[in-house]
Amino acid sequence: MHSNIKRKIGRHLHTEMLAPASASIPSVDSAATPAQLRRFFYAAYCDTPAPFRWLSAIRPYVCPYDKLVPFIRDDAEVLDVGCGAGSLLTLLAAMKKIRRGVGCDVMAPPLESARAAAxxxxxxxxxxxxxxxxxxxxxxxxxxxxxxxxVLHHVPPGSRSDVFAAAAQRVKPGGIFLYKDMTARPGGRRLAHNIDDYIFTREWVEQVPEGAVETWAGDHRLALVHGEFIPRLIYGHELRVFQRLEH
Ligand SMILES: C[S@@+](CC[C@H](N)C(=O)[O-])C[C@H]1O[C@@H](n2cnc3c(N)ncnc32)[C@H](O)[C@@H]1O
Incomplete structure (x- = not known):
């Protein structure tokens, strides 16, 4: 997302004094479909100006949050690195699935959307x-x-292992590292992602090469417990779930 546009979001949001919502927030649970998530996000992000509210609403059709939620333990304390507008944490909190959530991001304006949605x-x-x-x-x-x-496809290739390491160090022994990024497999799904990101960021991103995160995870005592390729619409996703070894 272009940084000037993100700054405009920040100026539009006043989380101290939110206006009354025009509609109540639909309830969601772990079985929610992308269509149900769309309705949830559209309501939860009512303070975010269009078109970003619409983008938040349609994001479940692009990003498979429904496939990520089952890997979050009930009552967990969660850190979401590169949380953007906080969709994942907002969803988990609304599902009453987590005890506490902390989101962090290098861009400030989407965090205003996140706070308003929370x-x-x-x-x-x-x-x-x-x-x-x-x-x-x-x-x-x-x-x-x-x-x-x-997140990682937005990080310059030379810094990715450091960003991964900083996140991995924050996982408790026995805890979960939940990684999802756009596929690097050659083909139309990778191209669709490149075009999508170019439209929103003017950046022709370089996806994380296949196998890279597994290598970095091994350096940080993270064992792979689930790996999945998830096709969704025209996009492709690589999900990797790691567990930190106890000792
Ligand atoms: C495509 S958005 C994804 C946001 C969110 N994780 C989601 O799924 O909706 C990528 C986010 O990564 C953030 N980001 C990029 N580099 C980062 C870094 N080094 N540390 C933390 N966040 C970063 C960006 O600012 C942006 O908000």
Missing amino acids: QRVGAQGILTFEHVRSVAEAPEGPFDVVAMVD
């Missing part, structure tokens, strides 16, 4: 969103779950 779903007491210059500034935790969703 307030809308009544989760301002358990969700916090922090602007950081790098993941190294994020709360150290350790956390039951650290999530990193569609």
Whole structure:
């Protein structure tokens, strides 16, 4: 997303004094379909100006949150690295699935959307969103779950292993590292992602090469417990769930 546009979101949001919502927030649970998530996000992000509210609403058709939620343990403390507008944490809090959630991001304006959505779903007491210059500034935790969703392809290739390491260090022994990013497999799905990101960021992104995260995870005592390729619409997703070894 273009940084000037993101700054405009920040100026539009006043989380201290939210206007009454025009509609109540639909309830969601772990079995929610993308269509149900669309309705949930459209209501929860009612304070975010169009077209970003619409983009938040349609994101479940692009990003398979429904496939990520089952890997979050009930009552977990979760760190979402590169949380953007906080969709994952807002959803988890609305599902009453987590005890506490901390989101961090290098871009400040989407965090205003995140705070407003957290307030809308009544989760301002358990969700916090922090602007950081790098993941190294994020709360150290350790956390039951650290999530990193569609972040690394935005990080310059030379810095990716460091960003991954900083996130991995924040996972408790026995805890979960939930990684999802766009597929690097050659073909139309990778191209669709490149075009999509070019439209929104003017950046021709370089996806994370196949096998890279598995290598970095091994360096941080993270064992792969689930790996999946998830096709969705014209996009392709690589989901990897790691568990940190106890000792
Ligand atoms: C495509 S968005 C994904 C946002 C969110 N995870 C989601 O799934 O909706 C990528 C996010 O990664 C953030 N980001 C990029 N580099 C980062 C870094 N080094 N540390 C933390 N966040 C970063 C961007 O600012 C952006 O908000």
